[in-house]
Amino acid sequence: MLIxxxxxxxxxxxxxxxxxxxxxxxxxxxxxxxxxxxxAAGHGITISKPLLTSRVTIDQGVVGTAVDGRPADCxxxxxxxxxxxxxxxxxxxxxxxxxxxxxxxxxxxxxxxVEAAFLGLPSVALSLLLKNxxxxxxxxxxxxxxxxxxxxxxxxLKGGDVVSVNLPALRAEEQPKGIKYCRQCTRPWVDxxxxxxxxxxxxxxxxxxxxxxxxxxxxxxxxxxxxGFITVTPLQFDLTRHDQLKRWQS
Amino acid sequence: MLIxxxxxxxxxxxxxxxxxxxxxxxxxxxxxxxxxxxxAAGHGITISKPLLTSRVTIDQGVVGTAVDGRPADCxxxxxxxxxxxxxxxxxxxxxxxxxxxxxxxxxxxxxxxVEAAFLGLPSVALSLLLKNxxxxxxxxxxxxxxxxxxxxxxxxLKGGDVVSVNLPALRAEEQPKGIKYCRQCTRPWVDxxxxxxxxxxxxxxxxxxxxxxxxxxxxxxxxxxxxGFITVTPLQFDLTRHDQLKRWQS
Numbered sequence: 341m342l343i344x345x346x347x348x349x350x351x352x353x354x355x356x357x358x359x360x361x362x363x364x365x366x367x368x369x370x371x372x373x374x375x376x377x378x379x380a381a382g383h384g385i386t387i388s389k390p391l392l393t394s395r396v397t398i399d400q401g402v403v404g405t406a407v408d409g410r411p412a413d414c415x416x417x418x419x420x421x422x423x424x425x426x427x428x429x430x431x432x433x434x435x436x437x438x439x440x441x442x443x444x445x446x447x448x449x450x451x452x453x454v455e456a457a458f459l460g461l462p463s464v465a466l467s468l469l470l471k472n473x474x475x476x477x478x479x480x481x482x483x484x485x486x487x488x489x490x491x492x493x494x495x496x497l498k499g500g501d502v503v504s505v506n507l508p509a510l511r512a513e514e515q516p517k518g519i520k521y522c523r524q525c526t527r528p529w530v531d532x533x534x535x536x537x538x539x540x541x542x543x544x545x546x547x548x549x550x551x552x553x554x555x556x557x558x559x560x561x562x563x564x565x566x567x568g569f570i571t572v573t574p575l576q577f578d579l580t581r582h583d584q585l586k587r588w589q590s
Numbered sequence: 591m592l593i594x595x596x597x598x599x600x601x602x603x604x605x606x607x608x609x610x611x612x613x614x615x616x617x618x619x620x621x622x623x624x625x626x627x628x629x630a631a632g633h634g635i636t637i638s639k640p641l642l643t644s645r646v647t648i649d650q651g652v653v654g655t656a657v658d659g660r661p662a663d664c665x666x667x668x669x670x671x672x673x674x675x676x677x678x679x680x681x682x683x684x685x686x687x688x689x690x691x692x693x694x695x696x697x698x699x700x701x702x703x704v705e706a707a708f709l710g711l712p713s714v715a716l717s718l719l720l721k722n723x724x725x726x727x728x729x730x731x732x733x734x735x736x737x738x739x740x741x742x743x744x745x746x747l748k749g750g751d752v753v754s755v756n757l758p759a760l761r762a763e764e765q766p767k768g769i770k771y772c773r774q775c776t777r778p779w780v781d782x783x784x785x786x787x788x789x790x791x792x793x794x795x796x797x798x799x800x801x802x803x804x805x806x807x808x809x810x811x812x813x814x815x816x817x818g819f820i821t822v823t824p825l826q827f828d829l830t831r832h833d834q835l836k837r838w839q840s
Contacts, residue, residue, distance in 0.1 A: 383695045384634050390796040392788065412696075417795055420781045442708055444829050445633045446662075451695075458692055459778050495838060521838045523830040528709050531670045538642065545667055546640040574838065576831040579694050580773040584824040588745060588771045 341367030344418050344427040344456070348378040348411040348435060348448030351396050351404050355434030358478035359466060360402060362486040363431060370427065371404025372418035374411060374448075379437075383451035384410045391417060411452035419459055429497075430456035431489070433466030434481050438506050440467075440561040440571065441525040450504055454577050457502035464489055464503050469565055471509040481507045484516060484570060491519070492572070506561060506571045517568040524573050525560035591617030594668050594677040594706070598628040598661040598685060598698030601646050601654050605684030608728035609716060610652060612736040613681060620677065621654025622668035624661060624698075629687075633701035634660045641667060661702035669709060679747075680706035681739070683716030684731050688756050690717075690811040690821065691775040700754055704827050707752035714739055714753050719815055721759040731757045734766060734820060741769070742822070756811060756821045767818040774823050775810035 343363050347356045351373035363369045375394070386409040396406045405422055407414045415430060432452040439447040449465050456463035468481045488505050497503065504524075508516055533545040556562040561571040593613050597606045601623035613619045625644070636659040646656045655672055657664045665680060682702040689697040699715050706713035718731045738755050747753065754774075758766055783795040806812040811821040 379638065384698075385696050385797070387797045387799075388629065390786070390794040391783075392792055392794045394792060413797075416781045416797070417783060421783050421785065421795055442827070445701075445704065445708070445827060446635050448634075454695065458695070458776075459781075501834070521835060523832065523835060524828060526708075526828045531666045531709075533641075533667060533671050535671065536640070542642055542644060544640040544642045545671055547635075547637045547663075547666070549637075572838075574831040574834040575829045577692070577695060577829075578774060578776045579825045579827075581824040581826040582773065584751070585771060585773060588822075588824065 341428045342425065343367050343369045344415070344423060344430045345369050345371045346373045346411060346414045346418070346430070346432050346452045348374065348452065350374050350377045351398060351406045353436065354478045355436055355468060357399055357402065358482035359431065359434050359485055362482040365486065366489070367428070370418065370423055371398065372407060372414045372422055373404060374414060375406040375408045378410050378448045383412055383454065385416070386410060386413045411448040412455040415452050415455040415459070427461060430461050430463035431466065432463065434478060434485060435467035436470060438467050438469040438565055439465065439504060440506050440565050441527065441556070442529060444504060444524050444575070450575070453502045453504070454575065457500050458577050460499045462497045462499055462501050464492065464505060466505050466507070468507045469509040474509045474511055488519060488570060488572060502575045502577070504573045504575055506565050508565055508568045508570065510568070516570045519572060520564040520569040521572045522559060522561050522564050525556045525562040527556055591678045592675065593617050593619045594665070594673060594680045595619050595621045596623045596661060596664045596668070596680070596682050596702050598624065598702065600624050600627045601648060601656045603686065604728045605686055605718060607649055607652065608732035609681065609684050609735055612732040615736065616739070617678070620668065620673050621648065622657060622664045622672055623654060624664060625656040625658045628660050628698045633662055633704065635666070636660060636663045661698040662705040665702050665705040665709070677711060680711050680713035681716065682713065684728060684735060684757070685717040686720060688717050688719040688815055689715065689754060690756050690815050691777065691806070692779060694754060694774050694825070700825070703752045703754070704825065707750050708827050710749045712747045712749055712751050714742065714755060716755050716757070718757045719759040724759045724761055727760070738769060738820060738822060752825045752827070754823045754825055756815050758815055758818045758820065760818070764818070766820045769822060770814040770819040771822045772809060772811050772814050775806040775812040777806055
């Protein structure tokens, strides 16, 4: 099995390296990832400038291709130029921070996986909830991630399928409560900004929203992740709202 | 009626000004748009740096707020900080270039509209197909856009609804063939890159894909726009693939 591994935190991010080591149990892993942090890059792509690439040693014996572009660029470039053949699976992550609820729209991690699905490949986005009072354990999240990926492969994950997996923040002695297949919460954030004035008198605003897991229904990714479960949400890239379209067409 | 107008081509783009003038027939228009071109920005947002703002005279008597961020940032900031009250409608565009098919995912123009819908407001994204051999007529596209917006308002466009409108490229003597309510084409692009070497010997790649309106089914935005119709596609921001989720949950 040939696996493309990318992310949005950049090629040197610890979450990428941790899952790299676990994925090698499933097959050959090719790393093509952004040169720099691309958090909240959304599904941007680079068309008006060229993409510089370089070979980067991430860890002893682990070499990847860094691309000075966005997560979706890495997937496009890897598949069309860098990889010897089409990968059998694309993995994006492990992201430093959850991608549940409406964050799914902003997430570069998810965008990379959606790009892969859109190009006809099976793909999985991996994101780890961070909590200030819990030491982040990427190695453990990587092990749990591969357990979920193996489950998805058994269920017949196929080309064009894209799945977003979120891992809970756990203390060393804690275990995930289980795996929940669940929907994305679609409730809005409440945006807050600090208004300040720069040294030249120009107003600026800094987003001060608390992206905590807010109010939600009990059957969503937000609820289950907060409850200590691993959440698994199959995604789509057909943005048409078909029910409304039918009403408008008739 | 209070209207927020934004875009992804930047506050000085001709498509924005053209539709500004037409929208003033419907109500008061408040312009909050990116300071610089943000094409293919996708649904990125800015959280790790502050957003500088400035008041910009776009045209005689037309003043707006420029934000050095992305389209979705402009919507967030406008609604939470800049506008005197919640707008009754959010309009994004007119984009220089169509946003049909999978481009919907990459489009900053659409992302701004989705952001507004997600915050509970009705919103419309406007995009104009460009053709090399046809002189781009934003004034005319703006008139057609407002005709469509009026139709959508009559149909009861409500908070949380987001609609993507694409306008055909027309010669002066041509008319749109009509308005088609239709779905997004979800076929992939074929990505191509030129591989080159920079003056320091580093490989770089430049996306050379032809984003022409490629193969598609007859009932899609791509097909109808190519046929000279104005296309109207209601969008959603719930990315859950509910059919697959149900299968996996059972």
